[in-house]
Each structure stands twice: as C-alpha cells, then as structure tokens.
Amino acid sequence: SQTIHQWPATLVQPVGSPLSLECTVEGTSNPNLYWYRQAAGRGLQLLFYSVGIGQISSEVPQNLSASRPQDRQFILSSKKLLLSDSGFYLCAWSYGNIEAFFGQGTRLTVV
Amino acid sequence: QKEVEQDPGPLSVPEGAIVSLNCTYSNSAFQYFMWYRQYSRKGPELLMYTYSSGNKEDGRFTAQVDKSSKYISLFIRDSQPSDSATYLCAMTPEGLTDSWGKLQFGAGTQVVVTP
Numbered sequence: 210s211q212t213i214h215q216w217p218a219t220l221v222q223p224v225g226s227p228l229s230l231e232c233t234v235e236g237t238s239n240p241n242l243y244w245y246r247q248a249a250g251r252g253l254q255l256l257f258y259s260v261g262i263g264q265i266s267s268e269v270p271q272n273l274s275a276s277r278p279q280d281r282q283f284i285l286s287s288k289k290l291l292l293s294d295s296g297f298y299l300c301a302w303s304y305g306n307i308e309a310f311f312g313q314g315t316r317l318t319v320v
Numbered sequence: 321q322k323e324v325e326q327d328p329g330p331l332s333v334p335e336g337a338i339v340s341l342n343c344t345y346s347n348s349a350f351q352y353f354m355w356y357r358q359y360s361r362k363g364p365e366l367l368m369y370t371y372s373s374g375n376k377e378d379g380r381f382t383a384q385v386d387k388s389s390k391y392i393s394l395f396i397r398d399s400q401p402s403d404s405a406t407y408l409c410a411m412t413p414e415g416l417t418d419s420w421g422k423l424q425f426g427a428g429t430q431v432v433v434t435p
Contacts, residue, residue, distance in 0.1 A: 215363075243422070245425075250328050250427055251427055252324070252326070252408060252425040252426050252427040252428055253364070253408065253410075253423070253425040254425075255422055255423070258422055268422075299363050299364075301363075308366045308369075309366070309423060311363030311364050311365070312363050313362055313363050314361070314362070314363050316361070
C-alpha cells in the first residue's frame with residue numbers, strides 16, 4: 210500500500226532562517242507530488258506541483274521553492290523565512306485517479 | 321473574489337441531527353467536486369467526489385452538485401461526535417490525469433457535533 214511521510218510535524222524558526230521540509234512517498238512510482246499551505250480560515254492553497262524528477266511548477270509567487278531530487282521525494286525550501294510564511298504545510302500525491310493523498314502536515318511558526 | 325467560497329463556521333449541531341454544508345464557486349470549468357474531512361492537526365482525507373451535476377450517496381453522506389447555480393452541498397445524516405472535524409470542499413477542471421491533485425479548496429467549515 211502507498212504511504213506518504215512528511216516531517217517534521219512541528220517547527221519553530223526565526224525570521225531570516227532557512228527552511229527545508231521533506232516529503233517522501235512509498236509504494237508507488239512516478240507520482241504527481243504537491244505542496245499545499247493552509248492558513249487559518251483560508252483553506253488550502255497549492256504552492257508547487259511536480260509530475261516528475263526535476264519538474265517543478267509554481268502556482269503562486271512567494272518566498273519558497275521546491276525540488277524533486279528523486280522520484281518519490283519532494284522538498285520545500287526557503288533561504289530566508291518571513292513571518293508570513295507561517296502556516297500548515299501539506300504534501301500530497303496523486304496518480305491517475307481522482308484522489309489526492311495528503312501527509313500529516315508540518316506546522317511552521319516563524320517568530 | 322475567491323474561486324471557491326465556503327463558510328468557515330463553526331457549525332454546532334446536536335448528535336443525530338443532519339449537518340448541511342455547502343460551497344459556491346465561480347469557475348464554470350470545474351467538473352470534479354470533492355469533499356475532504358480534516359481532523360485537527362491532521363492532513364485532509366477524501367470523503368467522496370462527484371462528477372458534473374447530480375447526487376451521490378455513501379452511507380450517511382450525500383453530496384449534491386448544481387452546476388447551473390455553481391453550488392455544491394454535503395449532507396451528513398445521523399451525525400455523530402466522531403464527525404466533528406473541518407470539512408473542505410475542493411474542485412478541479414476536467415483534464416489530464418496529471419492535474420488530479422491541483423485542487424481549488426474552500427476555506428473549510430468546522431463542524432462540532434455535541435453528544
């Protein structure tokens with residue numbers, strides 16, 4: 210069966226510090242991978258998606274970047290965090306069906 | 321204007337009542353309509369989806385889509401305290417399979433079912 214791992218679960222970082230969130234998927238090959246951010250009262254916003262290694266599409270301009278160094282690994286990064294980067298970050302995958310499977314999320318607080 | 325509008329609630333109902341949730345949208349290209357359930361501090365999980373207009377029933381859950389009004393609904397019958405969660409509507413245009421995860425979400429409605 211397929212599983213998705215996302216870590217860390219909680220992160221507190223100072224303004225201006227770098228960020229690296231990692232997501233891995235098991236049990237499937239060549240999945241589509243997504244990073245979403247959930248801000249309070251605003252639902253989920255798609256940040257990045259990837260249909261293959263090295264292929265990244267950005268949905269909104271921001272202080273973040275994404276990379277896919279391996280087929281089932283998706284990384285969200287920032288060189289310098291802003292206060293506005295605080296939120297709940299969710300990784301998801303899908304493959305040829307209607308359902309997007311989400312990880313457990315990382316709650317990021319920038320202080 | 322947001323593409324998908326959803327009242328954030330909270331919506332509090334007594335156990336056994338019918339929970340009624342809805343979303344409106346503005347993009348007529350949307351064809352697939354989904355409802356996700358999210359427990360506190362967890363990732364969302366898909367409850368059910370419908371394609372185009374019509375009704376779909378799954379146990380205590382019924383999803384309705386009215387494309388002419390750009391309005392979708394989710395009904396939960398015989399609500400239980402375990403149904404307490406945030407319910408998010410999501411939708412996507414019809415297209416290639418590589419776009420299934422590119423969803424437009426509503427803000428989510430927090431539902432509290434009291435014993």
